[in-house]
Amino acid sequence: SGTTGKPKACPFETQRAAGLTGRVGAMGLKTGPNGDRWYVCMPLYHGTGGTTALVCMVTGITCCIGTKFSTSRFWTDVRDSNSTGIVYVGETARYLINTPPSALDRKHKVRFMFGNGLRPDVWHRFVDRFGIEIVGEFFNSTEGVMALFNGSRGPFTATSVGHQGAIERWRTRNTYVPVECDMVTGELVRDPKTGFCRRKSYEEGSEILVAMPHESAFVGYWNNPEATEKRFERNVFKKGDLWYHT
Template sequence: MVKLARAEGAPFFRDDETVPGLLARAAAERPDHVYMRANGEEITCASLAARVEHVAAGFAALGVKPGDRVAVMMGHHLDHVICFFAIMRAGAVLVPVNVAIKGPGLVYQIEHSAPSLIVADAEFSDVLAEPIRAAQAKGARADVVWRLREGETVLPAPGHALSQMSVADAAAAPVIAHDWKDLRIILYTSGTTGAPKGVQMSDRMVQATALGSIWLSDMQPGSVLHFWDPIYHVFGAEVLVLALMVPVTLHMVPRFSASKFWSEVKDAGATHIHFVGGVLQLLLKQPPNELDLTHGARIAWGGGCPRDVWGAFEERFGIEIREGYGMTETSSFSTINPGGSKAGKLGSIGTGVDYYAVEVVDELGNPCAPGVPGEIRVAEREPGVLTVGYYENAEATASALREGWLYTGDLAHVDADGFITYLGRKKDSLRRRGENISAWEVERVVNDHPEVAECALVGVVNEMGDEDLKIFVRRIEGSTLQGADLLAWSAERMARFQVPRFVRFIEEFRKTPTQRIQKQFLSNSIEDFDYDAESRGARAER
């Protein structure tokens, strides 16, 4: 397992190392190494660094200063990679935006982060129009750089063309004294009982996301990674940075495709694949194929692999599962099980990475005995690897960070050997196909429907063992609103992954004395629905 060179007992991170510094060093020490293959092009470390300099200079020419926030809403392509590093090179703070978000959720994120600049693919101009107006009305500059589609020459809305940034004078790139303490990313994660929270990630945290992945995946020089991971997620960012720490090559594909997955892996000569919850199940559902055991990859690393899927996946595809656990607040992985099913423990998320203390504790903060469920909490053993809090949200920060510990809201138990088994979430937050989903966000949109009196969202286990969404709805008096119509209306106002699968209409909700819906009394069965979007069928529409 690569640990990266360090003296015994020395820190895992250097105070003179930064993410922009990693790129500069890779370009100087291995200029001809192929960092990435994308759309038939090979991008060397030197080429990447040169392109980043041009775009960083272009951003600076538009008035972007160190500390300014720059929101990015772009698809999975090379320009996104360049902008990722150029924003950091300019000393600005990256605010990644999930390309599936629209409506109130997008307005909130742009308005709350108050960006100086927004960089976006032209195809998102319509969904960004209202968020841009809202942010500017609150005093944000929110200037826009558009990436045009091939062959386009006309901007979709006021702003600038990314192509102009790409030819800016690289010599004009600002001289920035980067530091490991610098705020590099504000990454919005799903809210639980409230709005999404902007996790503040320092430069060192961004480095730690990569280092944890390197340890978990046994990443070695010369490895090739099948790179489908969205860059607006922390696991996409960690892959970009780990390829600077270890001389590997990223083979970029536009998106995850279950049907094309193994042919893409084989064609790329990939040694490693990455997964999040739901991905392995989708691959297992594919028809048997001759590529199942001839794809060439040897390790799959990530988080969210159910115990029963673990063995089935390894047996069918001949690839070793490496399971970990974490969250954006803990620089992605805070625990890892690098031994896989051979040397580790099947179904376990492992033990704390070396720069974290990880405990399972009871309601009073006392460590739980082996086998006793409790909440996972994490503290840093090395400064800078844990978030300092949520951007402009002191209340959420105070709730999560207490006496040096981050309380994750996730349940687990630990065995006598210190290996942790993940049990689920305490929070009112759900997870579907690798996406964290705020029940509050979904409920807010559904409640806006003129025929909905109130609603509540819960997670249910579907036929694949993955989590799906079930919305309980109390209609206004006299309404005959149907599930299909409600979900079609919702799909226009929220991301696809946020749209519930099951709809159940009820007459009344059980509530607390303070009129909060008691979700614990709502059925998590997938048999008692009024509408199922997957089968487009009504069991008892009424």
């Protein structure tokens, strides 16, 4: 994981693989020999590329592996492999949209893209230029305990990192909790008298903390207890409570 600074190794438990397959149904993907073909040129040791390859193996979707990400080779590889889906991470979509327009921009079979970090100023331009039907934008980290997913098929959910309905938001209201923090330092703002934090509304936004039943609910970083401890926040709303930094 590189979400919190320098890359750190972390365990990835087999049981998490079952949960990852939810993205297949959410985007309406077709499995099997005549189904979708997912082009992956992101590093397989990183969460996004690695878990996508894992999902392909578990569900039977064809995984088309590129040797590396290249703006000049990307769409050629996609066309040569007859891929119907692509994976992006961070600014890779921006690199692709910044290439000169071509008559081949829509000469492919891609109908969906999946990844994280697609910025609002890139989202619409990318979808319109390359003719993408579905954008599967997610928020999570390799070791994370909270995941948001937005299987966007149009402008209503476009440019969102995740989309939850009223029922799901109510169900998790005391599990995923935005708290006031210093947007510069990232430190939580605590009341000088009580020492506790102030909850914020989802509309206001801030860092979301995740309620943890115990420390072992987080897999942690491999042989790195100091980095693992930094992901926890204690005594947030009451003495003895335990929360996870997202």
